[in-house]
Amino acid sequence: MSGLQYDVAIIGGGVTGAAVARELSRYQLKICLVERAEDVCSGTSKANSAIVHAGYDAATGSVKAKMNVEGNRMMGELSRDLDFAFRRNGSLVLCFSEDDRPALKALYERGVANGVPDLKIISGEEVRAMEPNITDEVVAALYAPTGGIVCPFGLTIALAENACDNGVEFKFLTEVTNISKIDGGYELAVRDKEPVTARFVVNAAGVYADVFHNMVSEEKIQIVPRKGDYCLLDQEAGKHVDKTVFQLPGKYGKGVLVAPTIHGNLLIGPTASDIEDKEGTYTTAKELAEVTAKSAISVKNIPYRQVITSFSGLRAHEKSDEFIIGEAAEGFYDAAGIESPGLSSAPAIGVYLAKLIAEKAGAEKKTDFIATRKGIPHVAAMSREERAALIKERPDYGTIVCRCENVSEGEIVDSIRRTLGARSLDGIKRRVRQGMGRCQAGFCTPRTMEILSRETGIPMEEICKNQPGSEMITGEA
């Protein structure tokens, strides 16, 4: 291997990096994934609409369109193989005015051209028959039965765990500060740690992908963080709509969506504002108000009193408005500008890039690739018999720690002990939903901290919400 540590180094443990890692791990390659945070799924992948788009949005022939349609097609089987939560709930794009009908028709035609199956334009009455809470103003909608909702944490973590099971090394708290071309590959300089060397580099660095790209390529790109604020509502509001409800860009400008989440909450948002700060994951009063106002255009009587949290995510928007996927410099592969529909496209991007790199490397497929992965049992969702049997075997599945989401101590222990186990409270939360519920971790925080400390040996004072610097307590009283 010409003295280099790895065949492939992937920068970024978001859904794209994890998908590339998983697909590359099919080949006989020595791979590492470096991630700045303490866990995978810590950037854009953790704060988005959690939607698997059908694929009618992007321009026909674009990389976005291809990856979206292919990623959507793959998602069902992948969710079964890797045991993460996904449902094809279908999506609606609402049209509020007769004047906008041509635009709706154009969207339909673009979808058909992109290869989206089963698209249909339906009338306002049909929409309301399907979704009784849709506003009376709606005159028609584009219905896409293949649209879906997914747990973005579940998808990313499943891909990463499976990659890890197949030999990919994950290096957390590893921030790449520079990339230089060396003989036969690249050297990644890492803050406060030894550099990493590899023949090939995959740049899946989200909002920072332009920084790394521009270190090796003369053809500069620019990624603008496009901030989106969301509100998440209590599960009591989760059945307010069943389908993902979009708004056709039209007389109200670019709209927001109203959608159930795969775990039964209701999600509304996002806004879109271009900012400069790549770490600017703050919400603003103005944008939160915009989310509320715009969502009310689509859906009646949203119980805004039941908002349990709001959050903001940054889409990695590239100026060209297109995914940049491919070899940017000799042996340096971009997966840049992966904004929406990035989550939907990730599986397809993974397959595409892995194939490209494996061919270039001349790598053979492994014979012992593990294609499936089993998730953490969700005890509360099991049948009575299954649950009883499990508690008998492992009594800690019988101790409920998070009462809002019915998460047992056993599940929290699993989230820590398993492959790429959680090392922070947010890590546990994303794996088993502890603290995701209506009390927002008010009751279960102390107990969860104790379990994390006990299982990992991390002293209580060093237990973090997420990255170092986010310690929960300041010392003994």
Added chain:
Amino acid sequence: MTHHDIVIIGGGPAGLSAAVAARKAGIQDILILERDGVLGGILNQCIHNGFGLHTFKEELTGPEYASRYIAMVEEEKIPYKLNTIVADINKEREVTYINREEGLVTIKAGAVILAMGCRERPRGALNTPGYRPAGIYSAGTAQRLMNIEGYCVGKEVVILGSGDIGLIMARRMTLEGAKVKVVAELMPYSGGLKRNIVQCLDDYGIPLKLSHTIINIEGRERLTGITLAEVDEHRNPIPGTEEHYSCDTLLLSVGLIPENELSKGAGVSMNRITSGPNVDDCLETEVEGIYACGNVLHVHDLVDFVSQEAALAGENAAAYVKNGKRGEKCHKVPLLAENGVRYTVPQVLNVDTMQDTVTVRFRVADVYKDRYIAVYYDDKLISRKKKKVLAPGEMEQVVLKKSSFADYPEIGRIKICTEVE
């Protein structure tokens, strides 16, 4: 399926008092289900004093108050299960619980007493803009970490909301060496008891800013600061009033919400104002044989009143188990809360079967000075009592006498309201 005469959901102050009262009323077969590892509920972390003046005529700390009731439960040998969480209750009063020893078990109850308490409103419910760093705690979570686990949650503290837990934590953190910079309250009045403002804030020179809220939260990993602003009468921030506070900790004491997920599952109808079940004067919900008391019914200021209320629920559940359902033709009279009275508990009075006196508890909607609390039977004024000060943070009560209904056999409603003159 195992049967128990009375199953009590929750072993906090309400559940314990209900159990003791039910036993004294002659019910042998009682079971308390408690999700924590000890009895006593939230009192265990309320280590400050001020409990029990009504019940025990002395001032106790939370753990001491709890221990008195735990001792009664032990003395009466009332069975309880710890570390046991109830997963489901249905209309047929089948209660499903989970614990590590038994797994998933369903039992049938003659009567169920809901005594699950309440939870704190989290930051998310406020929709406060900004980052989501570590260092933001609901006051009760911080209280538990400090008083039970023994950890300090921070050094420089801002508290949003002037609920009692927030005020108590302002003093507690100050005593432990933290600097509490300000307590901000959205409303023009405090949500906590006056005595707590005196002994928790004034004693330590901690400013209380009424009509203020937090409009921004800073810090990516750990909290580094917040921006406070004054609000107008519509509770909207007033531009130009922004003040920045650096802090590593933000405690929220912005309201308590009765935890009624199980009640809703059992089909119990809920009151929009209290967020607790609608109950009659027996504290029976609209589902037969299911009773509610304590903070799951409506949020109380004083544990003494929780104990009183729960004892009533225990006695009535016992009567139900022994005598079955009360007469179908009962004369049920709704209680209406009007003109500055936000709600009443109970919401319905059974005039025929009521005890000699029924205590009606309620809260007012705003701070009022020199107002009367008036009770009307239909349109007839029955009683009027002047109060120097009424405040939403302090629960009020009126007592209705059975004898007073003798002259009103056809009464259609009872109205409780405030009046200026």
Added chain:
Amino acid sequence: MEVRNLICIGCPLGCPVTVTMDGDDINVTGNTCPRGADYARKEVLSPTRIVTSSIRVNNGAIARVSVKTKNDIPKSKIFEVMDEIRSTRVDAPVSMGQVLIADCAGTGVEIIATKDVERA
């Protein structure tokens, strides 16, 4: 003559009381019970408070035992009392009412446990 308006902290009623001081003559109005008068008189002459806190327990089933001053202590001594409470460690088991500090910070007041803590 000096007049001071106080809120009684004797019980949760929080009665507003007025203290009129004329030399040694102290008059209290506004209280609804004798406790209010006692409180007000004390508050203007030498204010006192009950202090509650917790003390670290060695080998206990839980890390802290909650404690209180058995009687009220001078308000000015609160932080000295806290310093002594914070520097104290006790061994499990601890029982409710047990004296954990005999004479706290020279106040002559005992610090007692307000709960039981068993050995781990």
